[in-house]
Amino acid sequence: MRAIDRKAVRDLWAIKGQAIAIALVIASGVGTFVMSLNTLKSLQNSQELYYEKYRFAHVWSHVKRAPMSLLRRIEVIPGVSQAYPRVVVDVTLDVRGMVEPAVGRLISIPERRVPLVNDLHLRKGRWIEPHRDGEVLVSEAFAVSHHLEIGESVTAVINGRRQKLTIVGVVLSPEYIIQIHGANLLPDDRRFGIFWMGYEQLASAFNLDGAFNDVAITLSRGASEPEVIQRLDDLTKPYGGRGASGREDHVSHRYISDEIRQLRSLGLIAPSIFFSVAAFLLNVVLTRLIGVQREQIAALKAFGYTKLQIGLHYIKLVLLISLAGTAVGIVVGSMLGRSLTEMYTTLYRFPVFGFEWNASVVLGALLISSAAAVAGTLLAVRRAVALPPAEAMRPEPPAVYRPTLLDRSGLGEFLPQAARMIFRELERKPIKAAMSCLGISMAVAILVLGA
Numbered sequence: 001m002r003a004i005d006r007k008a009v010r011d012l013w014a015i016k017g018q019a020i021a022i023a024l025v026i027a028s029g030v031g032t033f034v035m036s037l038n039t040l041k042s043l044q045n046s047q048e049l050y051y052e053k054y055r056f057a058h059v060w061s062h063v064k065r066a067p068m069s070l071l072r073r074i075e076v077i078p079g080v081s082q083a084y085p086r087v088v089v090d091v092t093l094d095v096r097g098m099v100e101p102a103v104g105r106l107i108s109i110p111e112r113r114v115p116l117v118n119d120l121h122l123r124k125g126r127w128i129e130p131h132r133d134g135e136v137l138v139s140e141a142f143a144v145s146h147h148l149e150i151g152e153s154v155t156a157v158i159n160g161r162r163q164k165l166t167i168v169g170v171v172l173s174p175e176y177i178i179q180i181h182g183a184n185l186l187p188d189d190r191r192f193g194i195f196w197m198g199y200e201q202l203a204s205a206f207n208l209d210g211a212f213n214d215v216a217i218t219l220s221r222g223a224s225e226p227e228v229i230q231r232l233d234d235l236t237k238p239y240g241g242r243g244a245s246g247r248e249d250h251v252s253h254r255y256i257s258d259e260i261r262q263l264r265s266l267g268l269i270a271p272s273i274f275f276s277v278a279a280f281l282l283n284v285v286l287t288r289l290i291g292v293q294r295e296q297i298a299a300l301k302a303f304g305y306t307k308l309q310i311g312l313h314y315i316k317l318v319l320l321i322s323l324a325g326t327a328v329g330i331v332v333g334s335m336l337g338r339s340l341t342e343m344y345t346t347l348y349r350f351p352v353f354g355f356e357w358n359a360s361v362v363l364g365a366l367l368i369s370s371a372a373a374v375a376g377t378l379l380a381v382r383r384a385v386a387l388p389p390a391e392a393m394r395p396e397p398p399a400v401y402r403p404t405l406l407d408r409s410g411l412g413e414f415l416p417q418a419a420r421m422i423f424r425e426l427e428r429k430p431i432k433a434a435m436s437c438l439g440i441s442m443a444v445a446i447l448v449l450g451a
Contacts, residue, residue, distance in 0.1 A: 018284075021281070022278050023325035026322055026325030026369050026373070027325040029271040029273075029275045029369065030325065030326045030328075030365045031328075032266065032274065033267055033329075033364075033368070034329065034333030035267075035334075035337040035340060037264075037364075038334070040263040041358050042356040043256070043263070044260060046353045050174050050350055050351060055119055055174075057117050057118055058218055059216075061244035061245075062213060062214050062242050063212075063214070063236045064213065064240025065208060065213055066085075066212055066213070066236060066239040068085060068212065070236075077228055077232065079223025079225075080219065080223070080228060084215065085212035086107060086216065087106075087199065087203050087206065087208050087212055087213055088107050088214040090103055090105050091103075091104050091106055091157055091158055093156050094156075094162075095154050097146065098146075102193060103192050103193075104192075105193070105195065106158075106197050107195070107196050108196075108212075109128070110198075111129070111130040111131075117217070117218055119174075120171040123172060124170050128196075128198050134166045137167070138167050138169070138195055139170075139171065139172070139173065139176055139193055139349075140170050140172055140349055141193075142189055142192070145189040150170070151167065152166075152167055153166045153167065154167075158206075172349050175216075175250075178255050178256065178348055178349070179192055179194060180192075180251045180252070180255065217232070228244075256348065275369060276372070278322075278373065278376070279373060279375060279377075280439045280442070281376075282321070283379065286317075286377045289314075290314070290383065297384055307386070308385075310384060310385050311385045315374060315381060318373045322372075322374075323370070326366050326370070329365065330366075404428065
């Protein structure tokens with residue numbers, strides 16, 4: 001009897017250790033869920049507010065040279081809300097501290113500040129002033145990378161001539177939240193910078209007086225982007241149009257959109273794996289616990305406890321484990337979300353970008369983790385409440401074994417003993433074997449996801 005008691009105590013301590021491990025698995029799932037979706041909402045909200053406030057364009061078209069008179073024909077295209085003509089050229093830069101030249105993109109702006117498509121957010125300094133040659137605004141990413149301050153200058157080769165560009169302001173643009181040049185796959189803020197210069201000076205340097213080579217367009221609500229692009233291509237084709245493009249083809253927007261999709265996938269797929277593993281392990285642990293407590297269950301039923309009361313007892317135990325893991329996951333996930341957001345601030349340039357703690361995400365994590373824990377243990381709880389008191393008072397009867405298909409076919413004689421045991425277990429307990437395979441596959445998925 002003492003040996004049996006000692007074995008029961010050892011089993012209970014083992015079950016407690018497994019319960020702690022399951023709580024940590026749930027914490028991992030909840031933490032990933034909270035971190036990913038809170039960061040996702042922070043990034044989406046910052047992007048949407050920035051695009052709306054600073055009038056981020058929907059369509060772009062680059063031409064060789066088009067007269068300003070073409071702008072009126074573009075503005076009357078159905079669906080066009082605002083069209084902004086400009087001069088956009090890439091030049092070579094000579095920057096202090098760099099051996100090799102950098103690439104600078106010069107974009108024309110009005111010399112007097114007015115609301116623009118792809119408007120600029122002035123971080124520091126001032127707007128350019130009329131009739132002051134060489135004054136430019138510079139993108140914050142390039143300025144930070146080269147430690148450029150207001151009043152400093154860089155040298156650009158503009159149409160074959162060297163010209164000093166004096167920085168009077170540091171700005172952000174919704175068009176270049178992340179700066180990627182050409183066919184590069186990754187941003188390089190040190191070798192690629194964006195500069196905004198007065199239209200008259202830039203157009204004169206490239207023989208584009210009274211003309212433009214790029215147009216940015218915003219669309220009205222409900223407009224058909226493909227139709228606008230088609231009509232815009234028809235208008236710009238005689239002027240060397242290269243084909244208009246929409247937001248989905250814009251490098252900066254596409255980069256952020258892909259990151260949002262990855263965060264959404266991480267916030268849904270990874271927690272699903274963690275919760276599935278936790279549900280499976282809870283089923284195993286609760287089955288073992290019910291086996292250890294068969295006599296106690298019988299005694300409770302004999303004293304008049306109902307099936308519902310006994311079932312709720314085990315459900316509460318499962319929910320306690322789930323809530324403990326969820327609490328840890330929420331705290332850790334929020335901390336990791338803040339760290340991830342801080343990392344994004346070094347990559348994405350928003351006027352305002354901070355971690356937003358969303359209560360709906362936390363509530364969703366709580367409900368999903370609890371539902372997964374309860375769903376994984378319903379079968380074991382059902383067996384506990386269905387156990388008759390008289391039967392539960394006796395030790396669990398040994399399993400009844402019959403010859404398996406392997407034994408009846410005679411093939412088992414050609415296999416070693418270990419292999420025969422494996423095949424017999426697979427045939428006699430196919431559901432348990434399938435669940436074991438599922439648990440192992442989920443564990444491998446977690447390792448692959450982490451890599």
